[in-house]
Amino acid sequence: MRSDVNRRDLIKRAAAVGLLAAPAAGLLSACASSGSGNDKGTDKGEKSKENPFGVANDAPLDVVIFKGGYGDAYAIEFEKIYKKKFSGSKVSHLGTQEITGKLQPRFNAGNPPDVVDDSGAQQIKLDVLYKSGQLTDLTPLLDAPYIDDPSKKIRDVLQPGTIETGSFDDGKMYQLSYIYTVWGLWYSGKLFKEKGWTAPKTWADFMSLCEEIKKSGIAPFTHQGKYPYYINIVVMDLIAKHGGPDLVKRIDDMDATVWDDPAAKAAVEAVYQIADKGYLLPGTNGMTHIESQTAWNEGKAAFIPCGSWLENEQLKATPSDFEMTFLPIPSLDGDKLPFEAIRAGAGEPFIVPKKAKNQAGGLEFLRIMLTKEASSKFAQTANSLTVLKDGVGSDVQLRPGTASTVTALTAAGTNVFNYNYINTQSAFDTDVQNASAELMAKRIKPADWLKRVKAAAEKAKKGS
């Protein structure tokens, strides 16, 4: 029985290793932060009208792209344009979902890439990067000439809200949010035509239509319950439309008194009705975005809240005659904003790290992204609009969902709003999401929701 003893010892030793490895989740990352480089701007070229940032022709460019719902094929196209302009440069491209895993060590060691599309579930939070002084001020980009028409500056050709979204509390823009997204409800035009339903404009109509849909045997409403971000689109848009832009600003500023406002109460109570009257698809509170969106594509539910990436994300699951259609969140009685008002804004943040070796090249890459050529390429490969005004050539054919967002944007005109707290107050956002998930599961009442969110805002105000 000698070998038995050896085996036991071996397993004990294995246990000891496990002992050390168990809490290593956070500890491992810590060792990545030693050493700090501050060398930057090593590669400098001559500044000129065509080359406003002074990019050296032979400086390598290091691009990291979040390879999510939009893929990364568009970025490879942009890199080709860049290489045409700077023939001596070597462009390295990395498309990945693990932005944090790949880049956190590099940020800490002081050798980040030159351009990063910092997005996705594993993005490095921008408020964190900003507070750590890791971002380049993009003001020079805004003041640089627009490539398609050098008489204009970049800042004049961006969709409204782009600069605000990219700005932090010092008033400067540090991220270029490249994709112009609209948020709201979505339905199948085909299903509605078949059943003779009309898209509702008021919340009361919405509720009575839900009743009718329920009677026809289809669930009126589904949401991506595992990620309560999505139901917050309905909650927060109702608040914005009922209370007006002033309220949006106060929410972003973590003004806790907002949550005593009647607009907040009315909105949360309205959303609660969906759950309370049994309009939810059974099980939707526990479903992932893919599960619920696919159920919606299969006609099991009539409405779903989402941003305009929905069409691209569901390309394969959507039947060809589905007629995906966008609907602004229906109006409550006494709304300050009209029915057409929508949440729209720039998303998918592109940044140039402060310690990038080829900072000028990074800025120039962003400038190249803001051309008609690049913007059309993006609309073709990723089925989404960019923040460049009139950025899509007339020859580009849009899919029904994307086309319906263009119509909605035109109808909205200047009645466009957006929330910034999602980018700047991660902890508060998490608290609101938790509260909304509990609300939809009917485990708390609207009054509890307001109380919890108010407390979260107070905490965030103190903590920041």
Added chain:
Amino acid sequence: MRYRKYPFIAGFLVIPVVLYVVFVIWPYLQTFGYSLTDWSGQSQEMHFVGLENYTKLFGDHVFLQALQHNVLLLVFLPVITILLALFFAFMLNVGGRGGTTGVRGVRGSAFYKVVFFFPQVLSVAILVVLFQAVYRSDGSGLLNGILIKLHLQDPSAPVEWLNSPNLVMWCLLGVQIWAGVGFYLVLFSAAMQSVPKDIYEAALLDGAGRLQTFFKVTLPLLWDSVQTAWVYLAIAAMDFFVLASVLTPGSSFGGGPDYHGEVMATYLMRNFLTFGKSGYACAMGVVILFLTLILSAIALRVSRRDRIEY
């Protein structure tokens, strides 16, 4: 000649010790250092805040709730896994009766051994995908599908397993037990096979039943293995990061619904990466480390028995 032995041994040890210090000990010390700062995790700029992170930690109700969940796992995971594994191992090795060959397992034990060990071969990623389908919250989920088919559950109100505050931790526990039993079954099987057959035969001749054989013979002889398993499972119970972060609801590292699926490791990661409170997260890491160390020491000490030689 003896004195020349030591430089020789030291020569072999230098490299592993240096590697160990650089890649294990030094990060640990660094983590402790960071836990005394307000480090954001994304740059080298930070300020020394003393023990503030630690005092905050013990007033943080989310962390305390997560700790409670880990303690719950700590109580149930080792007990259930070990009991099940012991039972199955016993049945597979000595539970069979009625043959002329004396002591052996139940019929088809070789096949069962493979079946039980199978979950251990699956990577955690596959495990997660599998159980997402099992616990799916609508009628297409495996559990819900069965319940609805048996008319035990109303199709319009399926059980939202992982979105239910009362069920979520038990669901996670279930996954871990399902995946873990096979490994300990093999571990205990190996230990049982090394117990001389004549001991069992003697018990048999004395008229001991299965239960008596198990408690009076098998368990005492397996104590060392059980002890090892206990420590190992206790450590696993203090972690649970992968299952909780992927299966429970919530945008960054799960933890839902409303912190009912939270374990210390998921809360640590959310603070470390999402909230930019890396110093605070490091303090959690240090606390988890010490809790795990203390628990392991206690488990080893309490379960100490005299070894039975055979």
